[in-house]
Amino acid sequence: MKIAPRFMAIIVLLIVFGGIIVSAAFDQWVTTTTKEPVKFKDGEFAGQYNPADIRGSYTFGDVSRLFNIPIEDLAGAYHLPESDPAAVALKTLEDRFIEYDVDLGTSSIRLFTALYTGLPFDLTAQDSYLLPEGAEVLKEKANLTPEQLEYVNSHVAGVALTVEPTIQPTSDPATGVNAASTLVATKSAVTRTLQGPGTGSGIPDLEHTPTDRLVSGRTTFKNLLDWGVKPEDFLTTTSYEMPSANILVKDWATAKGLSFPTLKTQLQILVDAAK
Amino acid sequence: MTISVPVQKPTRSRKANWIRGWVQLFFFVLITLIAVNHTLAETGKDIPFLSSVSLHALCPFGGVVTLYQFITTGTFVQKVHQSSLILMIIGLVLAIFAGPVFCGWVCPLGTFQEWIAKLGKKIFKRRYNHFVPAKIDRVLRYLRYVMLISVIYMTAKSLTLVFADIDPYYALFNFWTSEVAIGGVIVLVVTMLASFFIERPWCKYACPYGALQGLFNFVRVAKLRRNIPTCINCKVCDKACPMNIEVSTASIVRNHQCISCMECTSDAHCPVPATIDFVIRGSK
Numbered sequence: 001m002k003i004a005p006r007f008m009a010i011i012v013l014l015i016v017f018g019g020i021i022v023s024a025a026f027d028q029w030v031t032t033t034t035k036e037p038v039k040f041k042d043g044e045f046a047g048q049y050n051p052a053d054i055r056g057s058y059t060f061g062d063v064s065r066l067f068n069i070p071i072e073d074l075a076g077a078y079h080l081p082e083s084d085p086a087a088v089a090l091k092t093l094e095d096r097f098i099e100y101d102v103d104l105g106t107s108s109i110r111l112f113t114a115l116y117t118g119l120p121f122d123l124t125a126q127d128s129y130l131l132p133e134g135a136e137v138l139k140e141k142a143n144l145t146p147e148q149l150e151y152v153n154s155h156v157a158g159v160a161l162t163v164e165p166t167i168q169p170t171s172d173p174a175t176g177v178n179a180a181s182t183l184v185a186t187k188s189a190v191t192r193t194l195q196g197p198g199t200g201s202g203i204p205d206l207e208h209t210p211t212d213r214l215v216s217g218r219t220t221f222k223n224l225l226d227w228g229v230k231p232e233d234f235l236t237t238t239s240y241e242m243p244s245a246n247i248l249v250k251d252w253a254t255a256k257g258l259s260f261p262t263l264k265t266q267l268q269i270l271v272d273a274a275k
Numbered sequence: 276m277t278i279s280v281p282v283q284k285p286t287r288s289r290k291a292n293w294i295r296g297w298v299q300l301f302f303f304v305l306i307t308l309i310a311v312n313h314t315l316a317e318t319g320k321d322i323p324f325l326s327s328v329s330l331h332a333l334c335p336f337g338g339v340v341t342l343y344q345f346i347t348t349g350t351f352v353q354k355v356h357q358s359s360l361i362l363m364i365i366g367l368v369l370a371i372f373a374g375p376v377f378c379g380w381v382c383p384l385g386t387f388q389e390w391i392a393k394l395g396k397k398i399f400k401r402r403y404n405h406f407v408p409a410k411i412d413r414v415l416r417y418l419r420y421v422m423l424i425s426v427i428y429m430t431a432k433s434l435t436l437v438f439a440d441i442d443p444y445y446a447l448f449n450f451w452t453s454e455v456a457i458g459g460v461i462v463l464v465v466t467m468l469a470s471f472f473i474e475r476p477w478c479k480y481a482c483p484y485g486a487l488q489g490l491f492n493f494v495r496v497a498k499l500r501r502n503i504p505t506c507i508n509c510k511v512c513d514k515a516c517p518m519n520i521e522v523s524t525a526s527i528v529r530n531h532q533c534i535s536c537m538e539c540t541s542d543a544h545c546p547v548p549a550t551i552d553f554v555i556r557g558s559k
Contacts (some may be wrong), residue, residue, distance in 0.1 A: 001554060002552045002553065002554050003291050003373065003497050003552070003554065003555070005294045005295060005537050005540075005542050005543070006294055008295075008300050008376070008380070008535075008537060008553070009294045009295070009297075009380070010374065011373075011376075012298060012369065012376055012380045012381060013298070015368055015369055015372075016365055016369075016381065019361065019362075019364065019365040020361065020365070023358075023361045027355070028357060028361060029361060030357035031326075031328035031329070031332035031333075031358045032328070032332070032356060038348055038350050053350075053434075055353050055354070056354075091454075095453060153527075207519055215386065234554055
């Protein structure tokens with residue numbers, strides 16, 4: 001039997017859409033994630049959800065429900081909006097914290113969840129970072145081993161952050177509190193949270209400027225020189241000559257194919273040593 | 276004894292397999308609308324009655340790469356959904372029936388490359404699709420199997436959708452979002468540029484799903500047969516083939532690169548009736 005193009009077209013449409021319709025009829029056409037991570041198969045944690053399988057399509061509410069983490073702790077650790085933090089999707093994190101030059105996406109949540117719950121997690125699998133507030137939550141609420149504590153301390157994101165404060169101007173006639181005073185109070189709270197560090201809380205100053213001797217994505221080679229890093233030390237550490245002063249270190253590292261987080265750590269040591 | 280055969284003058288409708296063009300356009304528009312609607316849905320402004328699923332859910336190759344994890348753990352690779360597995364099965368059914376029909380009739384990336392090819396053909400005329408030396412071309416054609424094995428292995432090992440980082444299909448329909456990997460955009464741009472010189476370069480040299488589909492050309496039920504007694508050796512079929520297959524030298528086309536587009540058949544470019552046709556096995 002010959003198959004004409006028209007017949008082939010019908011066959012294609014019939015099989016494609018027929019297949020979808022039949023699978024949908026049997027509830028097999030599933031286009032969304034089940035929002036249930038894989039479980040550990042054996043060992044002490046058998047039957048518990050594996051935080052390494054948390055996905056970007058989950059919301060913070062899903063993480064809270066699946067891993068029994070209070071949503072307040074997650075909201076505090078990731079600057080979630082006061083109104084319905086549970087509805088925030090994990091995949092929006094990268095955009096929220098785009099100013100950071102390290103990974104603060106879903107992998108950060110996986111790390112936070114694993115450390116918070118004490119579930120097994122391969123710290124070497126991915127270079128994940130935490131917000132300063134997240135690190136504080138873990139130190140306060142999780143039972144971290146010395147190795148984990150060291151990891152947390154060395155993986156706190158600490159560069160400039162541009163976060164719009166979540167202000168909900170309301171005026172409650174019943175209480176007589178006017179909108180202006182609510183605004184001021186809320187904004188103050190946000191400012192305190194964001195600027196906590198340099199104020200003795202141990203969290204780095206988020207209003208970062210090139211003068212604070214903190215190597216970040218905005219650091220130039222001129223900053224390094226100003227902070228006392230010698231070109232010969234740079235050469236010894238990186239095996240590269242220090243380039244033109246006005247180039248961003250991050251751009252240079254990218255062009256050379258170097259890992260910026262690794263280089264940043266190395267340069268921070270040089271900066272600290274040059275004090 | 277000479278056999279006299281009626282040679283048909285190509286008409287507009289026979290010159291190109293127009294119905295395939297419409298089917299391709301249909302799937303391209305459908306996927307574009309769904310991709311746009313997916314973006315709109317994230318802001319709560321999605322178009323009603325139109326699906327807004329992620330494109331990862333509409334990619335049959337996702338079903339292939341997640342197969343190992345699905346069999347061993349019963350779960351899917353991140354970003355892949357059960358619908359990918361269903362589409363993989365649908366693609367498999369089509370492939371068993373007539374080879375890589377999915378590539379030639381459905382795949383929007385293939386369609387996109389063919390549209391660029393139309394421009395390339397106008398610019399380079401007969402030189403189009405013949406820039407790569409035959410010897411090099413022959414070797415490069417197996418690259419997609421290297422790609423297929425690498426992607427399946429790396430996905431099984433990492434349990435992540437590694438192909439998403441270089442996927443031009445996803446980049447084409449998501450270039451306006453932040454979800455696209457820079458690698459995917461680069462591969463897409465290279466594919467677009469290459470399409471001005473080579474027809475379907477991604478399909479020929481790199482597509483892992485095409486590689487898998489191509490294997491079914493050896494066993495497909497409906498076969499592309501050339502009727503040798505009526506063939507006038509005009510080689511129009513060779514010129515019409517977007518994948519540069521020498522149809523004029525085969526009695527049954529089993530080349531792993533055939534995409535079942537039917538451009539070489541007597542219903543399209545072949546000027547002699549009933550000379551090159553898709554026929555069910557055993558029939559004449």
